[in-house]
Structures are given as structure tokens and as C-alpha cells.
Amino acid sequence: MAEITEKFEAIRATLASGQNTEAAHILEEVKEKFSQLRPAHRSEFYLLEGTLYKQEGQWELAHEAFNQLYSAGFRRDEPYNQTQALQEIGELYCLQGKIAESLASYRKALRILNSHMEGYHSKLSRNYLGQGQCFLQAQDPDTAIMYYQLAKTYASSDKNLALEAQAFLALAEAYGQLGKPRENLRYTRSALTAFKQAGLDQEAQAAERQLQTLEE
Secondary structure, three states, rough: OOOHHHHHHHHHHHHHHHHHHHHHHHHHHOOOOOHHOOHHHHHHHHHHHHHHHHHHHOOOHHHHHHHHHHHHHOOOOHHHHHHHHHHHHHHHHHHOOOOHHHHHHHHHHHHOOOOOOHHHHHHHHHHHHHHHHHHHHHHOHHHHHHHHHHHHHHHHHHHOOOHHHHHEEEEEEEHHHHOOOHHHHHHHHHHHHHHHHHHOOOHHHHHHHHHHHHHO
């Protein structure tokens, strides 16, 4: 199944660069061989399909794909796929402004998360980042900050610099919404440093541009 693995890598790369049409084309190629796929590959297909639809704003199709991912994880007793699906669904609801549904999905994922899972603290961090985004979107930056601080703490405990940088950037945005420029500036600087340490040049450049705007 090396060919399928290569196709999945190509899909991830095209999605990351915004080449959705190309990603959709490769997904169709994989779909033609769906009956031959191993369960793990089927789960990966659902995740990538859902991601594509999410990026295109096709909420119902994205939800259907992530539900398939959740069902596959449930049938095989795979908490990783279950929690990943629930957090993706939580983000979908948040993007649609359905805050209560989003929080319910994120919190269901928390109940399934197992402390023996690899990268457990990073998974907690992503969950709290998602919940924080819900509260920020609901114009409750104080509660968002509480969740973002948790996200930062758990990312740091796993030494996940990329995730820690995202938490710093989220904190900067929340403090900006509160009208606190000093904290906004401080956390944007922290995000820039973390992105550089993580070797994420594109994200670091975006944070640097944001910092320059704040310093003007």
C-alpha cells in the first residue's frame, strides 16, 4: 500500500498549500480503490476528505466525513480516531457559529481522551485551543484566555513548540479583543519566537508582520 501512502502525503501537501482542486482529484483516485483499503487507510481518507470539505466551506459534507471517521474509530475501539473526529466536528460547529454544539463535541472528545495515548498533553492542548476559540467567537475573551492558558501549559509540557506558538498567538488575539495592547504585543513576540524555534518559517513570517503592525 505504498502507493496509497504516497497519495495521502500528496493530498496533505496540496491541502496545506490551498490546492483544493488537486487534492480533490487525488482523493477521487483513492476512492476508486476504497474497497481495497485497510481500516487505517479508510480512516485517513475520511479525515482528509473532511478537511477538504471544511476548507471549501461545505459543512454538511465535512460533517459526514468526520462522522464516518468517528464511526470507524468507535467500531474498532480507537480513541485516537474518535477524539480526532469529535474535535474536527467541534471546529466545524465553531466555524458555523454553533457555539453550544461545538463545545459539546470538544468536551465529548475530552471524556474519551486516554492518558496513555501518545502525545496526550498535545491532544489536550488542541482541545483547549478549540474551546477557547469558541468563547472568543462568542465575545467572551476572558474565558477564552483561561482555555488558551491551559492549551499553552499542556503544549509546553509536551515540548510541542508549534502548538505552544499557536496558543501564544491565540492569547495575543484574545488580549487584543480586550483592548490590552501590552499583553497582545508580549504574546505575539512569544509566538514569533516559538514559531522560529519550531522551524515554521511561514508562520514565523506571518507573526513578524503582525508584530510590526502592533509596534507601529
